[in-house]
Amino acid sequence: MTPEQLRNVVRTAVAAAVDRGALAVEVPEDVLVERPKNRAHGDYATNVALRLAKAAGRPPREVADLLATDLAAQPGIAAVDVAGPGFLNITLAEGALGQIAVQAVTAGAGYGRTAVLAGQKLNLEFVSANPTGPVHIGGSRWAAVGDAIGRLLEASGADVTREYYINDAGAQIDRFARSLQAAANGQPVPEDGYGGTYIADIAASVVAEVPDVRERDDDEQRQVFRDRGVALMLAEIRRSMEDFGVDFDVWFSEQSLYETGAVEKALARLREQGHVYESDGAVWLRTTDFGDDKDRVLVKADGETTYFASDCAYYLDKRARGFDRVVIMLGADHSGYVGRYKALVAATGDDPGEHLEILIGQLVNLLRAxxxxxxxxxxxxxxxxxxxxxxxxxxxARYALARASVDQQIDIDVDLWSRRTNDNPVFYVQYAHARISSVLRNAADLGLALGGAGDVDVGLLAHERESDLLRAIGEFPRVLSAAAELRAPHRVARYLEELAGTYHRFYDTCRVLPRGDEEPTALNTARLWLCAATATVLRNGLDVLGVSAPERM
Known part of the structure; x- marks a missing residue:
């Protein structure tokens, strides 16, 4: 019995008490079921009686006593004890805990997945680095975390579109084009231009594609370097993302918002809604009406449209494509952007709390020695x-970047993360999977197979280390759901490390395979199922992080 199944059992017990008039409360949509720190307190504990006591108008222990009777009568539960102010400590019936292993192996890649977010259509925008240079280490954090969040949301049933916003309009593209042009003509980098050898490399590629480019007039040259340079840089960014295991469903061009008239339509809509005004020759959006610290310029006095105008059009485009919520990931240097974007969403008539979510990530440092x-x-x-x-x-790299909460600055120690030792967290988790794969291969060599789910006696898994491992496996669906809800893939990484440690302790204590001429027993088979279940969870968890689960190391 998994924790999720036990939650339903507890709700059923509450509902039964309500139906017969013993409790006058609303049956809770969800109840807390967790592993007690002390195993003497049972397999699981719940505080449901404490939560319901006030609404019931009765002492918590009285509610707990009432629910304990109903719970003890439920299939799969051996005993229920009332503890402290009204906690319910639950001990599962023999074999009920072991069924977690069967469920994990049987579900395979589907184990841990839920339908909590079913029906939600989410647009997840991340990385979105300007196509003026290669992806830097800060962008790599969003690549790892953003993709992991997308996988988590999908594991919870959401329909997720991963989107990359190409900032291919504006002043930074002009500077990029001038930098390429200068490099191609052997001139110094413009004062506000881009440096690095990649500029010379791209400029040379443009010249190879358009041999006569340097013979054209200045404006035409710059346009060629702009168009071809952005295309080449973007192609490189795409390759780097693909090589990093990140696939975007949509690559959206900012320039297309101008070409299709989407920016003009967005400004017209906001003007019709009464939120646009003119002052000092510029066009403004009155974002202070929606909590921003100052109004924002949409069109400058010289007629140049601002990035914020593009943002208005881009947000409305996403909503027009049917997304229920727009999730945007930004670096710490964009934290001041949150207020104005929320105001923008409110100005369109949407609810920022419902239709918008902005995540801010901190810096990454790469260290050696x-x-x-x-x-x-x-x-x-x-x-x-x-x-x-x-x-x-x-x-x-993906594991290290996703392992810490995004609101924390992280230092990645090259020496640590390149070691093939247990102090390297990703090696530690991957080694656990490889170790199990080796056990299963050795079992096959001995002629041992898992067999059908009905052929294994999981009631034999009664050792303390086996119970610890089963309960850890049973927590996986809850960990995934919580990580998706909180946009926190680091919770999955930390869980996997705990699971790997729990498995290693089990393996060191409980012999899985028979030795020498020993005949295989039903216990050997049950422990093989437990190993296979652990491998399933390790694979599924690593997959959420976009990390491989090797069978040999």
Whole structure:
């Protein structure tokens, strides 16, 4: 019996007490079921009686006593004890806990998945680095975390579209084009231009594609470098994302918002709603009416449209495509952007609390021997995603970036994350999966197979280490749901490390395979199921993080 199933059993007991008039309360939609720290307190504990006592107008222990009788009568429960102020400690019947292993193996890749977010259509925008240079290490954090959040949301039943917003309009693209043009003509980098050897590389590629580009007039040259340079840079960004295991469903061009008239339509809509005014020759959105600290310019006095105008059109485009919620991931340097974007959403007539979510991530530092890693020769001033992958590999990079809460700045120690030892967290988790794979291979060599679910006696899994492992496996669906709800993939990583440790302790204590000439027993088979169940959860958890689960290491 999994914790989720036990929650339903507890709700059923409450409903039964309500139906017969013993309790006058609303049956809760959800109840807390957790593992007690002390195993002597049973397999699981719930505080449902404490939660219901006030509404019932009765002492918590009295409610607990009443529910204990109903719970004890439920199939799969051996005993229910009332503890402290009204906690219910639940001991499962023999074999009920062991069924978790059967359920995990039988469900396979589906184990842990729920339908909690079924029916929700979410647009998840992340990375969205300007196509003026390679993806840097800050963008790599959003690549790892954003993709993991997308996988978590899908595991909870949501319909998720991963989207990359291409900032291919505006002043930074002009600076990029001038930088390429200068490099191609052997001129110094413009004062506000981009440096790094990648600029020379792209400029050379443009010249190779358009051999006569340097013979054209200045404006035409710049347009060629703008168009071809952005296309080449974007192609490289796409490759780097794909190599990092991140696939975007939509690559959305900011420039297309102008070409299709979406920006003009957005401004017209906001003007019709009475939120736009003119002052000092500029066009403004009155965002202070919606909690912003100042109004925002949509069109400058010189007629140039601002990024904020593009944002208005882009948000409305997403909503027009049918997304219930727009989730945007931004770096710490964009934290001041939250207030104005919420105001924008409110100005369109939407509810920012319902239709918008902005996540802010902190910085990433790459260290070696405690010192910052040198800047990238190619980028000139920053550490690139490619530098991180070259240093520790894709699996370690994705795991390291997703392992900490995004509101924390992290230091990635190259020496630690490149080691093949147990102090490297990703190695520790992957090794547990490889160890189990080895056990299953050895079992097959001995002629041992799992067999059908009806052929295994999981009631034999009564050792303390076996029970610990079963309960840990049973927690996986709750961990995934909570991580999805909180947008916190680091919870999955920390859970996997705990699960790996729990498995290693089980393996060191409980012999799985027979030795020498020993005949295989039903206990051997039951323990093989437990191993297979653990491997299933390790695979599913690593998959959520976009990390492989090797069978050999």
């Amino acid at each position: 405690g010192e910052p890693v040198r800047m990238s020769k190619r980028a000139g001033t920053i550490v690139l995603l490619a530098d991180l992958v070259d240093a520790i590999g894709v699996d370690a």
